[in-house]
Amino acid sequence: MFLINGKERDSLAANDRAVQFGDGCFTTARVRNGKVDFLEAHLQRLQTTCHALMIPFADEAPLRDEMLQMAAEKGDGVLKVIITRGNGGRGYSPATCLTPTRILSVSPAPAQYVRWREEGITLVLSPVRLGRNPHLAGLKHLNRLEQVLIRAHLEQTDAQEALVLDSEGWVTECCAANLFWRAGDTVFTPRLTHAGVNGIMRQFCLSLLAQSRYRVVEVNAREEAVQQADEVLLCNVLMPIVPVKAFGEVCYLSHELFEFLAPRCESSD
Structure with a gap:
């Protein structure tokens, strides 16, 4: 299951900067008993990394709610959160990228x-x-x-x-x-x-x-x-x-x- 900007979807725009340049960051969290281990640390990591990459991410409140919701539904497993710079043009310049994309997904815990x-x-x-x-x-x-x-x-x-x-x-x-x-x-x-x-x-x-x-x-x-x-x-x-x-x-x-x-x-x- 994927949640992209709060909606259940399984596709991303071809001009998203993650696709074009790997322009973004991510964190992978352990979910146990419907809760996210180290939730605050994961949110802080995303904020710190976005700041370092100059990605204007300011949607922590909805992201937190989405993480908690997906964890509660999953019960146990892995929650991955990706923040991309969003959609952009052909070149490297991030000047026109004003709306980051947030992507959440859940999967089973690694059995090994x-x-x-x-x-x-x-x-x-x-x-x-x-x-x-x-x-x-x-x-x-x-x-x-x-x-x-x-x-x-x-x-x-x-x-x-x-x-x-x-x-x-x-x-x-x-x-x-x-x-x-x-x-x-x-x-x-x-x-x-x-x-x-x-x-x-x-x-x-x-x-x-x-x-x-x-x-x-x-x-x-x-x-x-x-x-x-x-x-x-x-x-x-x-x-x-x-x-x-x-x-x-x-x-x-x-x-x-x-x-x-x-x-x-x-x-x-």
């Missing part, structure tokens, strides 16, 4: 995440690297061609997720998740000032860790740092926390950090 949480997953190094762009770093914009290619390469392997570097070789994220690794009592996560998505679950985990006994460091690190870790975790709002059991030839046996974060993230919001 339950198994991943119980069994752990394996990582493989992606041959596709992320371009560095500090103006767009951290934002979940619609230009996801890099992730499409990362996923296409990943599907040619037996691994469940891919460790992704940026164009300078720094560990950045995974295809559809953020990354944490632990060495002793220190927890590391990639610094996202030049590439990557600053996910809502990543932010929530950082807030939990800031109040814990763990020391948290955002770093520029090479893949060797991940290989030398005691423990590696992935997170996004749908997982929400998944342990990594192996990266290449390296196996991780500890679940200490996973056991700290997983129940807190499951009971969040």
